[in-house]
Amino acid sequence: MAILDEILDRVSRTRASGRLPVVVFDLDSTLIETAPRHLAILREFVAEAWPDPSVAEVVAGLTTADFGWAVGAPLRRRGVDSPELHEALIRFWFERFFDSDYLRHDTAAPGAVEFVRAVVERGGFAYYLTARHLPEMGLGTVQSLIKLGFPYLDGCSTLQLKPSKSDGDAPFKRAAHAAIAALGGEVIATFENEPGHLNALLDDFPAAAHVRYGHVHSPDAPAPRPEIHHIESFRLA
Ligand SMILES: [Mg+2]
Structure with missing residues (x-):
């Protein structure tokens, strides 16, 4: 089974067992094209x-x-x-x-809206975790998610942005792992374009599937660990 189908299947099974399935999504260069x-x-x-x-x-x-x-x-x-x-x-x-x-100007990555909707329809919780910063980008991010059709106003998602432009992306994202864990659910999968963030997610959520999207990443990015999956599209077969 392809990794996206496996993740959806695991969301359904986790929900059926009475636990909250959580799926973490980065925005820029993952769900949203820059x-x-x-x-x-x-x-x-x-x-x-x-x-x-x-x-x-x-x-x-x-x-x-x-x-x-x-x-x-x-x-x-x-x-x-x-x-x-x-x-x-x-x-x-x-x-x-x-x-x-x-x-x-935001556009969704091909298949991304449909995939996040499929997660939520199966009882999953979409956790949007982005290093976009709240003061300058918060309002536009909310408007963009809604306009593009991503699940947002349904109680099945949350959005966490960086408090300040001057904060480092990696420490911010790492610290957010505690908030994700505090939901008390089960982290099923995470989606990111940055190998460094994925490696940190793998450290903190070893039972989840971690998926790198596409080929855009910062020039000094480390190699992704071998356990990390890679997709070129969110389109389901
Ligand atoms: Mg990104």
Whole structure:
């Protein structure tokens, strides 16, 4: 049985045994794609801050499929590598990427909405754990989850965001494991794009299935431990 089906099966069986099945989901680059946000910001950058027709032409030819971790990488691959441009772009990007207004560009990973719904329909509890920070991104995140159709307003989910932009992602996520355990249920599975976070989840929830989604991760990420599964899509067969 494919790992996604196995997880759904385990959710059903855990619920039938009277325990609360908990499934943990990261948002960015797991349930939600960040490429549309990168592309929107890059288009604004060439329109407002870097008036160079040759760069604008390159940007006009980009699609969401061109983006991975770093907003500037698609430009570098096309020979646009001026250090001044990339420094200005990173500053421009940093002021916008972590802002609720830009989360309107969010799109769901293929099959992600249907998979989270399937977890909840089987009696599972969806725990959205994200390093998006509450003051600047909380409202936009709630609006985005609802707009995209993820379970949210049904009492079968919760959303935990980082209290402050300056907190480190890894310590924040690690500390959240205690809150997840405090639900008193059984952690069935976790989904993440970052191998480092997955390795920590495996340490604290060894009986759960841990699943890495896709190929986007931070440049200094450690290798995922061999027990960690990998999927390219949330679509059920
Ligand atoms: Mg992520």
